[in-house]
Amino acid sequence: MTAQVLDRTLSSFRIGDPNGAYPIFDATGSTIAPGRWNTPASPVIYTSEHYSTAVLEKLVHGSGRLPPNQHYVRVTIPRGLTYEIFSAAALPGWDTMPAAASKQFGEDWCLRKRSVILIVPSVVARLDNNILINPTHPEFSNITMSLHQPVYWDRRLFGA
Template identity: 35%
Template sequence: MNVFRITHKKWSEKLIASGYAARWNSNGFFVIYAAENCSLACLENLVHRNGFGLDDDYCLLTINILNAIKKTEFHEKDLPNGWNENNENGQLICRKFGDEWLRSQSSCILIVPSAIITNEKNILINPNHKDFVKIKLQLSQPFSFDKRLL
């Protein structure tokens, strides 16, 4: 399965995680965020950057995840009300699930609904899992956000 990530050019040569808090992880928990398609990766960047810093110094990463790698999936029906709210409460709900997944080391991949478009999926990759070595950065290519989106 191929998944997609849009990142600044300086981070586009390898798969790395910052360890900064995001929707599905608390500070100090390392996660690589990707999406099931390029368009969702673009929307996630637009929402989280609020239109700032979306210059031409970005790359679209194509990441190959072998089908044999174990995956965990959270469906919207498995999550409590408010999980997709764009506030601290929504993020705290998701972080609880994501942090527990990371602690458990039960799988290298977590598939979650996008808070933007809930019937599309974000793909979280645990770089500290033993199966991470089987995940490959297949392609890194320049990416520009269409100016009409800004």
């Protein structure tokens, strides 16, 4: 895959606890508990292209419990930065567990610094995308985030 240059500004969303061990917009958690697209050697910041997808991603990883003190930030990725779009057809089994193939793909993308963002499909919301951000990429400092705002959970999502 070859990196391309954004011709427009993109937004994405990330949800986390502003009083947690790490800031919301931080990759430390991905090195402690790697996700589908990274290993401990390849820190990334997982975001979603839509707020609703960010909520679904948080729910699927939360084991059905109401996450306490969650806030969201809107991430702004300005035009002119580099991106890559993952093609699911190029890597059969990317969405299976264990996620060895996708972890290897993401680690290679991150460590080679092929682009500052990688757009990948969401497993939980297949028509939506997640946007991985490489905090070690030279363009990372151009990406900004909003002030955090509270997430208001509908208790019906948790059987209440």
